[in-house]
Amino acid sequence: xxxxxxxxxxxxxxxxxxxxxxxxxxxxxxxxxxxxxxxxxxxxxxxxxxxxxxxxxxxxxxxxxxxxxxxxxxxxxxxxxxxxxxxxxxxxxxxxxxxxxxxxxxxxxxxxxxxxxxxxxxxxxxxxxxxxxxxxxxxxxxxxxxxxxxxxxxxxxxxxxxxxxxxxxxxxxxxxxxxxxxxxxxxxxxxx
Amino acid sequence: xxxxxxxxxxxxxxxxxxxxxxxxxxxxxxxxxxxxxxxxxxxxxxxxxxxxxxxxxxxxxxxxxxxxxxxxxxxxxxxxxxxxxxxxxxxxxxxxxxxxxxxxxxxxxxxxxxxxxxxxxxxxxxxxxxxxxxxxxxxxxxxxxxxxxxxxxxxxxxxxxxxxxxxxxxxxxxxxxxxxxxxxxxxxxxxxxxxxxxxxxxxxxxxxxxxxxxxxxxxxxxxxxxxxxxxxxxxxxxxxxxxxxxxxxxxxxxxxxxxxxxxxxxxxxxxxxxxxxxxxxxxxxxxxxxxxxxxxxxxxxxxxxx
Numbered sequence: 022x023x024x025x026x027x028x029x030x031x032x033x034x035x036x037x038x039x040x041x042x043x044x045x046x047x048x049x050x051x052x053x054x055x056x057x058x059x060x061x062x063x064x065x066x067x068x069x070x071x072x073x074x075x076x077x078x079x080x081x082x083x084x085x086x087x088x089x090x091x092x093x094x095x096x097x098x099x100x101x102x103x104x105x106x107x108x109x110x111x112x113x114x115x116x117x118x119x120x121x122x123x124x125x126x127x128x129x130x131x132x133x134x135x136x137x138x139x140x141x142x143x144x145x146x147x148x149x150x151x152x153x154x155x156x157x158x159x160x161x162x163x164x165x166x167x168x169x170x171x172x173x174x175x176x177x178x179x180x181x182x183x184x185x186x187x188x189x190x191x192x193x194x195x196x197x198x199x200x201x202x203x204x205x206x207x208x209x210x211x212x213x
Numbered sequence: 214x215x216x217x218x219x220x221x222x223x224x225x226x227x228x229x230x231x232x233x234x235x236x237x238x239x240x241x242x243x244x245x246x247x248x249x250x251x252x253x254x255x256x257x258x259x260x261x262x263x264x265x266x267x268x269x270x271x272x273x274x275x276x277x278x279x280x281x282x283x284x285x286x287x288x289x290x291x292x293x294x295x296x297x298x299x300x301x302x303x304x305x306x307x308x309x310x311x312x313x314x315x316x317x318x319x320x321x322x323x324x325x326x327x328x329x330x331x332x333x334x335x336x337x338x339x340x341x342x343x344x345x346x347x348x349x350x351x352x353x354x355x356x357x358x359x360x361x362x363x364x365x366x367x368x369x370x371x372x373x374x375x376x377x378x379x380x381x382x383x384x385x386x387x388x389x390x391x392x393x394x395x396x397x398x399x400x401x402x403x404x405x406x407x408x409x410x411x412x413x414x415x416x417x418x419x420x421x422x423x424x425x426x427x428x429x430x431x432x433x434x435x436x437x438x439x440x441x442x443x444x445x446x447x448x449x450x451x452x453x454x455x456x457x458x459x460x461x462x463x464x465x466x467x468x469x470x471x472x473x474x475x476x477x478x479x480x481x482x483x484x485x486x487x488x489x490x491x492x493x494x495x496x497x498x499x500x501x502x503x504x505x506x507x508x509x510x511x512x513x514x515x516x517x518x519x
Contacts, residue, residue: 026375030227033379037226044387048394050278064282070325070344072279075394077337080402082413082420126252127478132334134419136265139274139333150274150333154265177412180429188416188426213273 039065048074085172085192088116088137088147090155095163095205112159116151141169144200149211152202162204169197226379229372231496233503235381236357239349240308241488245481246324246342247304253297253327260330261290268330275332286326296323310359317350338481341391345489348384352377358503381492388489389450396446405443408436414477422478445469453493463490 046054047066055062066072094109117133140151147167155165175183175191183191258264268290272280288296303320306312324343328335354377355361357370373381404410412435415425428434445465452462467487474483491499 030223030375033375034222034226037379037383040383041386044390048390048398055278059278063278067275067279067281068283069347070328070340072275072281073340073344074398075391076398077395078410078414079395079398079405081404082402082410082417084413085417085419125255128249128252128481129256131336131478132256132259135336136333140265146274150265150270157263174413174416177409177429177432177435180412180416180426181432184429188429213270 040071043071047071048076083138084174086138086141087119087170088141088151088167089170090114090116090165090167092155092159092162093164093166094161109161116155141198144198145211145213147198147200148202149213152200152204156202156204159204164201164203164205166199166201168199171195171197226382227375228378229374230378230381231499232353232356232370232373232377233358233496233499234491234494235349235352235354235373235377236310236359237491237499238345238384238488239310239354240358241484241491242342242345242349243304243308245338245484245488246346247301247308249338249342249481250297250301250304250324254294256334257293257297259334260293260327264331266331266333271330271332281329284326284329285322286330287322288326290330293327297327300324300327307355310355310357311361313355314350314352317346317354321346321350336482338479338485341482342485344387345384345485348380348387351380384489385453385492388486388492389453392446392449396443396449399443399446405439408439411435411439411442420477422476425476441465442469459493463493466490 042058043062043066046052046058046062049055050059050063050072063072090113092112092114094111097108116137117130121130123129140146151167152165155167156162159165171194172189173193173195175188179191180188262268266274271286272284275281300320300323303312303316303323307317307320321343324346328339328343353371353373361367362370399405399410402410404413412428412432414420415428415435418424445462449462449466452458467490470483470487474480
């Protein structure tokens with residue numbers, strides 16, 4: 022019994038060393054140790070949830086941002102003697118919804134913000150994931166143009182110097198990633 | 214020499230420990246996950262093909278080096294409601310101390326399945342909560358502070374077995390590594406060095422629950438809190454190991470997370486992180502708190518009887 026316990030402790034000790042190594046390497050997996058040990062580290066880490074980087078609000082905290090989109094509808098075919106009154110105007114929207122009045126838990130908002138931040142990091146994600154979803158939200162749409170808008174927070178020194186102005190007035194709007202998707206026709210089998 | 218080293222290793226990782234701290238942690242962690250999974254009922258469409266991420270792309274959306282070998286989500290999207298209900302029931306049982314390693318294992322798998330199904334909607338509390346649930350699933354977390362003990366009138370409790378002891382230590386190491394990394398990552402940022410990073414957080418209406426722009430009238434507060442945050446995070450492992458600074462460090466952490474929870478609306482993240490603090494508290498202190506709580510609970514009965 023004592024031998025079995027000792028063997029168990031020995032095996033557990035091996036796992037302890039391995040797990041600590043994984044927990045130290047994974048947050049910085051792109052570094053040398055991560056690159057050379059990726060084959061033995063990542064399958065385990067990715068299965069149990071150790072595949073995270075602990076970079077909260079870092080290296081720089083994010084500025085206020087959102088996804089702005091414009092939905093375009095097909096041009097109406099104008100036949101002789103008819104007016105073009107059926108043509109639908111483009112619709113502008115934001116994701117996440119601004120001034121959200123929905124009665125949902127705060128976590129829903131957090132999840133939508135997390136999703137938006139994930140999407141705007143790469144135009145491909147907008148094209149392959151966000152675009153098709155928006156097309157489904159607006160049946161009949163021809164295309165959707167999306168852009169990542171960042172409202173920069175003024176530097177602290179600036180905010181202190183111009184105390185009479187609101188932070189909003191001191192901030193600047195910057196457009197980052199832009200992408201347009203067609204809502205008509207099949208999507209390419211493009212990988213992410 | 215080797216014998217002495219092994220004895221020290223054995224003592225550190227495998228010596229029996231009180232399971233009370235772990236039980237407090239279980240209540241806080243499982244309670245938080247219970248709340249988060251109840252709110253998931255509002256968002257079940259996030260985990261279906263009608264959302265942003267079709268099932269076939271669920272793993273593909275993760276960074277290449279972070280992709281699991283397989284998906285823990287063994288059920289089809291169509292029964293998400295039922296699976297979330299099962300998860301909520303299991304978490305409720307575990308919060309009450311009913312269940313054990315197997316129940317927590319299954320709970321962890323279902324929870325991990327949801328997290329993998331839509332990786333893009335996860336935030337800090339999901340990731341860290343799931344990680345600690347994984348470690349906790351190897352422990353005797355329901356030995357203390359359990360409804361079952363109350364119903365059965367159990368008054369004698371076991372100390373931790375070898376596996377539970379190792380996992381309690383591993384969770385202590387894990388939380389220390391998380392803090393240290395968050396501090397190191399901040400050092401990469403110019404605005405954290407500059408002392409103004411916290412301004413970008415507090416002046417960001419998307420991140421806060423109230424308007425903090427008044428802080429520009431007291432600008433020195435911002436770098437002070439910013440530097441204290443970095444020092445706290447980087448030195449957490451050292452401060453929590455040394456008994457003289459342990460309680461100061463935990464108190465700092467508590468205020469830090471209370472601030473994040475209240476003013477940034479990240480309460481689940483705060484409670485997940487703080488739940489691990491129970492593992493660093495003196496078991497005698499925890500027993501004393503429990504005894505006092507029992508005394509308060511039994512006082513009205515005694516008064517009634519008198």
